[in-house]
Amino acid sequence: MNPPKITVTKEYEKFSTILGNRIINEKKVENLMADISKGLNLLPYCPVIVFRKDNNLKIVDGQHRFEATKRLELPVHYVECEQLDLKKIASLNSRSDKWKNSDFLECYVRLGIEDYVTLLDFLRKYKIIYSASIDLLMYGNPKAKGSNSMEAFRNGEFEVKFLDKATELVNLTTEIFGRYVFSNDRYLIGAVMELKEAGICDFEVLKNKVSEAPNIMEKKSNIKEYKYLIEQVYNFKNQKRVALF
Template sequence: MEKENLSSLQVYFSSDYGKFRFLHGNRDLNTAKVNRIAESVQNGLDLFRYCPIMVNKDGYIIDGQHRFAACRELKMKVFYVIVPDFTLRQIAEMNQNASKWKDKDYVNCYIDTGNIHYVTLREFTDKYQLNLGIAVSLLMEGKVKGIRRIDIMRDGLFKATFLDSATKFMEVARQFRDHFESYRSRNFLQALEILTASKEFNLTEFIDKLNLHSLKIENRQSHKEYLTHMEDLYNYRNSKRKRIY
């Protein structure tokens, strides 16, 4: 038999359960599975020391949260190895249930690690009930549709650089909520972004006209169609048509 080599990997153990933390977005704890593991241990099959859980340097459990829960329930030592170089993105990719990770789970994970930019992202998204992708673009680039930023967000590199301008823009968009249920849709917001940048467009005048004549904005398939539609509404009962973008 080939001579065995000794690994330099250190296996630690601890009874301080508070030092271990669960990741948002990781697989949900299955109580039945925890109970099965605990029952096997009570029947003499204690292999915890040979199957240590994996944690990162901050104590987040990367793999083995059911074994950890069983150890905690049985008041046994937790055996673990530390993998310091794993990012949250890599954790999601290696997890057998990685497909369960949603973008909001990445946000929650980075919030757990104390990243204030992700706190801002969640607060902004919740406040305006926005699609996360739109919120990321507005906060990172200051525009509705920018370069694909979701991957950057998943990698923990999101920065809420344009919070003030994004907030001002969404407050403008909110003025349309009584006239259009889908005012938070990407296509509508893209059209509104173009209008608010135009010197020919008067927001107050437009809102007043919608209110005065009880006009409603209708769903359209693209931001260009929204622009044409809103220009029609803007010129409702005008004797002379005015271009607004």
């Protein structure tokens, strides 16, 4: 297989971005321009990757390099690849550190994939980390063992299957433990899930006990430790201990 040919041009109008490409980070462009202005121009060695469509060059990778080159009125170095849709581009980027989770989410939201729109709304409302939110919505569990949910998310294969369960679980956790900054911790949510499944706890009692003894609860690093604390709170001032799990 022949190596890709690097082409050079100053016809900037030939280039365009793809719907769903990341929004330009002005600071990144400015930093690139500053480096180039100081004599550190590595752009000829890092060509923009494009594919050709309708006589246009669609930028797959290198938006910021292209923008810096254009603003400095320098030649654009680019190589052509086969035509890719946005899902393939996102999948390609999932193999590297180039895209953050927010980039993938924005990409699929802009494509109009409803599951990702739902995820965005869920993240905005509950401020739970990506991996826990994705596991909750895909599997109904904030820490699904052996799941490949993050890979599915990056590849555009994320599906919302447990929205009602996830919403109910997070709302219950917030109702009881909302006073704490760690109330959106995936392990605390997991402990509440197991508490709910056990079917022994009176949640109104637990809520009142949290108010009576707020200092017992603290952030923990796993579900087991949270379960131990919750049981302590539930049995605060009880004469007879109740086992919740």
